[in-house]
Amino acid sequence: MKISFYPSLLLPWLLPSLVLPCLLTSPQPVVAQTRPHQPPQSVYVNVPHMPELPTGGGLAALTAAVQRQVKYPVAAQRQGVQGTVTIAFTVLADGSLTDVYAQGLDYGCPEAATAALRGLPRLKPGRRQGQAVPVRMSLPVQFVLAGLPAEGRAEARATPSPAARQQQPVEPGDTSRVWPTADQMPRLPDGSGSYAVGALLQRTLVPAPDVQAGHIEGRVFVRFTVGTSGVVRDAVVVKPLSAGADAAALQTVARLPRFLPATHNGQPVAISLTVPLTFYGPNHTYNRAPGSQPVPPMPDVDAYLQQQVRVPAVVAAQQLSGLVGVGAVVMPDGQLDSLKVVRPLCAACDAELLRLVRGLPRYQPGRDEAGRAVAVRTYLEVRMPPNPPDSISRVYTYVEQMPQLPNAASISATIQELLGEPGGQAAPGQRRVFVSFTVGPHGGVYAVKLQKGVGGATDAAVLAAVQRLPRFVPGKQNGRPVAVSFTVPVVVK
Structure with a gap:
């Protein structure tokens, strides 16, 4: 499966309990692009020959090598912090690393995991059809204190922002323990999943004066905890942009409604989430x-x-x-x-x-x-x-050569990437939305319709994701490009 990305559409995938809808990159100012049309960049998540160490050994050897390199931060040991940090990264076609992001725990653990990964020799790149290609990967890095079990120890928490604490007080009885993951992640009051949280934040984004003045654009990453009561607390900026944008991001997070809390083994638990908030200038x-x-x-x-x-x-x-x-x-x-x-x-x-x-x-x-x-x-x-008129006006349901996304990426998986949801088969607690659309003779998508939905913001988000699909390689019948209709399932939480 392969995922297509656009430079202005950072669609990082969802790490469990962590980043909401995007492949994370450093929050550098966003520069408006000047070229009207560019082919998408292609990054795979699964290829026949995955990236590995120069000595081989596959994913297991790579994970073990990172684990051997990691240095347990002293501050984390003193605080009794242990658990798992997940590193997401892209291995480019030359074996170098980019878009490295570590999430989980605190007190220097994400930084230590990143340093361990970057300390490895240049990797052997992933290969598909004999060609080296970029591949997106993730690895777990364990931090376990000697003589103490990982289960039952408190995970580190973000330092509360005074402004956030004043606007989002912790309710009596809310737990102080923050879990790294849960059976059911927090949901908005209407039951919408994680991707809808990012969309809600962008819709309600508090304006930043320096951004509105056109001085800067970019992203602010905010980490916060959704407690057992569903109330947001302990918000803190983990990747800043500017003083004005950082303050606006915290105000926006503080306005989030009460969540349906995460649950683990049937019990409410506190979960830490990290979200990006993107600030665009007026022009x-x-x-x-x-x-x-x-x-x-x-x-x-x-x-x-x-x-x-x-x-x-x-x-x-x-x-x-x-x-x-x-x-x-x-x-x-x-x-x-x-x-x-x-x-x-x-x-x-x-x-x-x-x-x-x-x-x-x-x-x-x-x-x-x-x-x-x-x-x-x-x-x-x-x-x-x-082409002859028939290839323009007639809409087919099946043709000799069906339309394809650039580089033959999976349609359903690409829609799910645009949603910020991981692909795959529906699991317990997940549902399917069926959507139809037509790919014209020139590859454009139109006539997008909901065939079977689940209601609420989820259906609207799926339709919007389909409309953002890149231009297809059009289908062909008798050697001529033609219009072809599709109906595809999309797995949502």
């Missing part, structure tokens, strides 16, 4: 809208353009054949701006597509998590010469 242009994508004035805008195109005479004269692509920005008022030919064919072909795109009616603008209209990049293309 930010998104590659993919964090809320809802722009809606074109017709269901399949590529097919509409294809039907309207006037093929220049030079195409037949020089026997030209291929795609012409234009990148654009859908502005908050729905108008298209910043048009640029990014896939040229001939001067007359390029000019014809620009003419058609400039004549399009307004889009419904893309929106952020709070429902505000935002600027979003889009991509439009036509084929010169066009």
Whole structure:
């Protein structure tokens, strides 16, 4: 299985009880990208030959090597802290490490686990079809005090923020023990899972003055505890951005509603969570809208353009054949701006597509998590010469060559990555949402519909994730690109 990512859409996956919807990276300022359309970067999570030590031995040897390298922090030993730190990281095609993130415990344990991993020699990269490819992995690192069992010792807790403590008091009887994981993780009052927490935080994000002034953009990571009463407490910034953004992030977390608490063996327990809160400036242009994508004035805008195109005479004269692509920005008022030919064919072909795109009616603008209209990049293309009309207007359910995501990534797994949910089969406590959509002859997704849902914010989140799917490699029938409809299941908590 392979996952496709976009530079502005950090979709890290969910570590149990830990990070909510994203593959974590250092919170550097977000820089607006200038290229209207780029192919996604591909990172695998499972390949025939997984990364390993230069001496081999597979995952077991790699885990053991990290464990041998780890140095137990003195502060953690003095506090009696023990348990598991989970490290998530990407092994690039050259064997180097990137996007390293350690989560769990405190008092220097995550840093010690990271240092142990980085202290290893350069790894042998993962390989697929004979080629070295990037692979996302995770490893457990154990911290166990000599002579004491791991079970029953208190996990370390984040130092409470005074502001957070004042706004979110701990209720009487709430436990002080913080568990690393639980059978059932905390849920919002409507029963929504972990991915909905991140979406709620972004919708209710308190503005930061320095961000609103356009001075900085980026992410703040906040760790907090959901106690046995469901009340949020002990919020602290673990990866800062600026004083204003950090304070705004803590205020936003402090406003979270009472959760349905986590349970373990049927009993409520306190759980520590870490969430990213992303701050965008007023003039930010998104590659993919964090809320809802722009809606074109017709269901399949590529097919509409294809039907309207006037093929220049030079195409037949020089026997030209291929795609012409234009990148654009859908502005908050729905108008298209910043048009640029990014896939040229001939001067007359390029000019014809620009003419058609400039004549399009307004889009419904893309929106952020709070429902505000935002600027979003889009991509439009036509084929010169066009395919026969049947391949544009007819929608198939099965064709000789079915549509595929870039690099043949799994559709259901990619949707779940966009949700921040791990893929796989439905387990106890999990449900399935069935959603249908059509992939047009140019690979665009449209006609997204809910076929069978579970209700509430979960259904809306799944539909929004499908709308954020990247452009497909279109399906083909008799050698021609055609429209194909899908119905896929998505496992949600």
